[in-house]
Amino acid sequence: MQGTRRTGTSTARNQPPPRAANWIPSDSAQHHTLNHGYNKNIRVIKSVSQNSVNTPSYLLIQVESLDANIVNYSWHGMYVAPFLNRLSKSSIYFPYALSYHLAGGTSDSEIAILNNIEPLSDTPTISIEGYTFPNSLPMVFRKNGYTVNAFHGNIGEFFNRNIGFSKMGFSMFYDQTRMRLSSEGWGASDRKVFDFAAKAMESGNRPSFDYVITMSSHEPFLNVLNYFTSSKYNDISSVKLKSYFISIEYVDRMLENFINKIRERQPNTYIFVFGDHTPYVLNSGPYKRASFELDNYSFEFVPLFIITPDNAKRIESERAVSFMDIAPTILKSSNAHYTYNIMGENLLGDFGDISIPYRGKLYDRKQLFQLAQKTVLR
Numbered sequence: 001m002q003g004t005r006r007t008g009t010s011t012a013r014n015q016p017p018p019r020a021a022n023w024i025p026s027d028s029a030q031h032h033t034l035n036h037g038y039n040k041n042i043r044v045i046k047s048v049s050q051n052s053v054n055t056p057s058y059l060l061i062q063v064e065s066l067d068a069n070i071v072n073y074s075w076h077g078m079y080v081a082p083f084l085n086r087l088s089k090s091s092i093y094f095p096y097a098l099s100y101h102l103a104g105g106t107s108d109s110e111i112a113i114l115n116n117i118e119p120l121s122d123t124p125t126i127s128i129e130g131y132t133f134p135n136s137l138p139m140v141f142r143k144n145g146y147t148v149n150a151f152h153g154n155i156g157e158f159f160n161r162n163i164g165f166s167k168m169g170f171s172m173f174y175d176q177t178r179m180r181l182s183s184e185g186w187g188a189s190d191r192k193v194f195d196f197a198a199k200a201m202e203s204g205n206r207p208s209f210d211y212v213i214t215m216s217s218h219e220p221f222l223n224v225l226n227y228f229t230s231s232k233y234n235d236i237s238s239v240k241l242k243s244y245f246i247s248i249e250y251v252d253r254m255l256e257n258f259i260n261k262i263r264e265r266q267p268n269t270y271i272f273v274f275g276d277h278t279p280y281v282l283n284s285g286p287y288k289r290a291s292f293e294l295d296n297y298s299f300e301f302v303p304l305f306i307i308t309p310d311n312a313k314r315i316e317s318e319r320a321v322s323f324m325d326i327a328p329t330i331l332k333s334s335n336a337h338y339t340y341n342i343m344g345e346n347l348l349g350d351f352g353d354i355s356i357p358y359r360g361k362l363y364d365r366k367q368l369f370q371l372a373q374k375t376v377l378r
Contacts, residue, residue, distance in 0.1 A: 062275075065219060067278045067290055076232070090313060095369075096369055098322035098323065114137050115136055116135055131167075137209075137330065149171060189216055194212070216247060216254070221243035221244045240281055244279055267309060277302065292372070301375075
């Protein structure tokens with residue numbers, strides 16, 4: 001979810017009101033210990049790479065409520081997300097990536113991916129006023145001369161992203177207001193956000209690090225009905241499930257257009273596509289989300305696709321990955337100079353030795369993969 005539940009008058013189609021989350025008092029930073037996992041899992045990596053004319057760009061696309069199981073799910077013989085299904089065979093595809101979806105909702109994805117830390121379980125990490133994001137990935141690339149921008153179809157005050165993203169090192173955070181996009185349900189449509197991001201990325205003359213957060217497939221999956229519909233799922237009795245499939249079908253089309261455009265214009269770009277969390281309101285019916293309970297905690301899995309400039313292809317069939325693996329993968333593929341604390345592994349090389357940290361414990365990648373695989377309805 002993009003935010004916590006709130007009372008008040010709903011917006012169009014009963015969407016949650018886009019109110020800003022307040023800052024946690026500054027002294028709270030001293031009373032919350034950020035969970036970096038076990039010390040043996042933390043390593044400092046240093047780069048001495050030289051700048052190159054072939055310096056790559058990076059585009060990270062965080063897709064709202066993109067569940068791991070939806071990539072290969074079909075209804076009456078037709079894939080709900082045909083582009084992502086094809087992409088799973090034409091990219092480096094990890095079927096099960098562990099999401100860190102705790103007190104901060106969707107913003108926890110950004111905290112984990114952009115800072116390589118586990119977010120707090122008792123308060124939104126991005127809203128702690130005294131936190132300075134010392135392990136920020138965007139800041140690494142900004143210091144290396146990159147254009148570093150973020151894009152989101154929601155208002156920037158929500159979860160105080162406008163302040164948090166600035167502290168992380170983003171040169172510009174293009175929220176709905178800054179992009180001058182109108183609301184279509186709750187927030188701007190993904191098509192308009194992608195169109196704006198594509199133009200902004202094209203205008204730059206330096207390598208770029210860009211982070212795009214989508215909104216159209218936000219629960220309760222009614223945004224898309226303002227500008228897209230599909231009759232493929234008319235025989236589904238559950239309104240939420242039908243709306244979810246329609247939302248993912250729309251987002252899948254928009255992703256295809258956006259990614260194809262970027263690959264054509266900026267071929268030397270690593271593109272990461274992943275969900276933020278599972279659609280947790282879908283708990284019964286003909287579709288089962290990729291989530292299970294273990295050690296009294298909920299584990300949620302989303303897909304992760306990596307499109308490389310050399311169009312490498314691979315499907316991971318044994319091990320789960322996590323958001324902690326994204327930062328080290330990006331850094332190892334870059335020409336950037338950096339010193340950085342990491343907990344994950346480089347997914348573009350051999351990996352599997354380091355366990356996945358989650359809520360103070362370490363978990364075996366093969367075990368998590370097998371458990372996640374069992375969530376698929378047979």
